[in-house]
Amino acid sequence: MATITTPELSVVVPVYNEAAGLLRFYASLMEVLDGLHTTYEIVFVDDGSHDASVKVLHGLQEQTRMIRLVVLTRNFGKEIATTAGIHAARGTAILTLDADGQHPVQRIPDFVAAWRAGARVVVGLRLSNEREGVLKRYGSKVFYGLFNRFAGANLVPGATDFRLIDQSVQQDFVRITERNRITRGLIDWLGYTPVYIPFRAHARIAGRAGYSFAKLIKLAIDSVVSLSISPLYITAYIGAVVLPASTLLGLGMLANALLGDPLHLHATGGAYLMVFTLFLIGILLVSQGIIGLYLSHIHTEAQNRPLYVIDADRSKADIHNA
Numbered sequence: 563m564a565t566i567t568t569p570e571l572s573v574v575v576p577v578y579n580e581a582a583g584l585l586r587f588y589a590s591l592m593e594v595l596d597g598l599h600t601t602y603e604i605v606f607v608d609d610g611s612h613d614a615s616v617k618v619l620h621g622l623q624e625q626t627r628m629i630r631l632v633v634l635t636r637n638f639g640k641e642i643a644t645t646a647g648i649h650a651a652r653g654t655a656i657l658t659l660d661a662d663g664q665h666p667v668q669r670i671p672d673f674v675a676a677w678r679a680g681a682r683v684v685v686g687l688r689l690s691n692e693r694e695g696v697l698k699r700y701g702s703k704v705f706y707g708l709f710n711r712f713a714g715a716n717l718v719p720g721a722t723d724f725r726l727i728d729q730s731v732q733q734d735f736v737r738i739t740e741r742n743r744i745t746r747g748l749i750d751w752l753g754y755t756p757v758y759i760p761f762r763a764h765a766r767i768a769g770r771a772g773y774s775f776a777k778l779i780k781l782a783i784d785s786v787v788s789l790s791i792s793p794l795y796i797t798a799y800i801g802a803v804v805l806p807a808s809t810l811l812g813l814g815m816l817a818n819a820l821l822g823d824p825l826h827l828h829a830t831g832g833a834y835l836m837v838f839t840l841f842l843i844g845i846l847l848v849s850q851g852i853i854g855l856y857l858s859h860i861h862t863e864a865q866n867r868p869l870y871v872i873d874a875d876r877s878k879a880d881i882h883n884a
C-alpha cells in the first residue's frame with residue numbers, strides 16, 4: 563500500500579461504546595479492504611465512549627499506519643461524530659460505516675465499483691429486517707410518509723448512513739455549518755443523484771444500540787426541523803380557515819337576526835359568544851402564523867447553508883463552488 567496522505571478510499575467509522583465487538587469488526591473490515599487492492603485509510607471517530615473503545619483503537623493504531631483516530635471530548639451523537647470523520651477524511655472517496663457490524667462490509671466493493679463507474683454519492687438501502695421491533699419498523703415507515711408529505715422532501719425509506727461520497731461532495735458538505743444536523747439528510751440536500759445499493763442489515767456484533775426510542779424521536783424531530791420549515795406554517799393554515807369561516811358565520815348570523823330570523827336559527831347568546839370566540843382564535847392563529855413566517859426566515863438564515871451547490875462535472879462554465 564502506498565502513502566496514506568491521499569488514499570483512494572477513506573472509511574469513516576463512528577464509535578460509541580463498541581469495545582466488545584470492535585476487534586471482530588476491524589478484522590472483517592480489513593479483510594474486505596485488503597481485497598480491494600487500493601490505498602485506504604480508516605478514520606475512527608470515538609464519540610465519547612465510556613468503555614475501553616479508545617484503548618482498543620489505540621492498540622489497533624499501533625499495528626498499522628492506515629488507521630487515523632479522532633477522539634471527541636464527550637458524546638456528541640452519531641451525526642456530529644460522522645461529520646467529524648468526514649471532515650478529517652483525506653481519501654478521494656469517503657465511505658461511512660457503523661462500527662457494530664450491522665452494515666455488511668462485504669458490500670463495500672459494490673460501493674467502490676459504483677463510485678468508479680462515476681457515481682458521486684452511493685447510498686446503502688436497507689431492506690427490512692424481520693427481527694427488528696414492530697415499533698421501529700412501522701415507526702420509520704410512518705415517519706418517512708409524514709415527512710415527505712409535509713416537508714415536501716423526498717427521503718427514501720431505508721436510505722442509511724452506509725454511504726459513499728466523492729471528495730467533491732465532501733467539499734460541499736464541509737460548507738454546511740449548521741449544528742443540529744442529520745448527516746444523510748444533508749448529503750441528500752446537496753442534490754447529487756445517488757446510486758442505491760440494497761443490503762440486508764446484520765445483527766449487532768456485540769453491545770447495545772446507542773439509540774434509545776427517545777433518542778430516535780429526537781432524531782425524527784431534528785430531521786423535520788433541520789430539513790423543513792413547513793411546521794411553522796401549520797398555524798397560519800389553520801388560522802386561514804378559522805378566521806374567514808367564523809367571520810362569515812358571524813356576519814350571517816347577525817344578518818339573519820336583523821332580518822327577523824328567516825332561517826329559524828333561534829341563535830342564543832351562547833351561540834354568538836361561541837362564534838365570536840372562534841373569530842378571536844382565528845386572529846390569534848393568523849398572528850402566530852405570521853410570527854412563524856418570520857421565524858422560518860430567521861431559521862433558514864441561521865442555518866447559513868450554502869446558497870447552492872454546483873455540479874462541477876456537468877458545468878461548462880469555468881466556475882467552482884465558492
Ligand code: UDP
Pocket residue numbers: 575576577578579580609637638639640643659660661662664770771772773
Ligand atoms: N454511535 C455514535 N454516537 C452515538 C451513538 C452511536 O458514534 O451517540 C455510533 C455507534 O457506535 C455505531 C453507529 O453510530 O457505530 C450506529 O449506532 P447504533 O448501532 O447505536 O444505532 P442504530 O444501529 O440503531 O442506527
Ligand code: MG
Pocket residue numbers: 660662664766771
Ligand atoms: Mg447499529
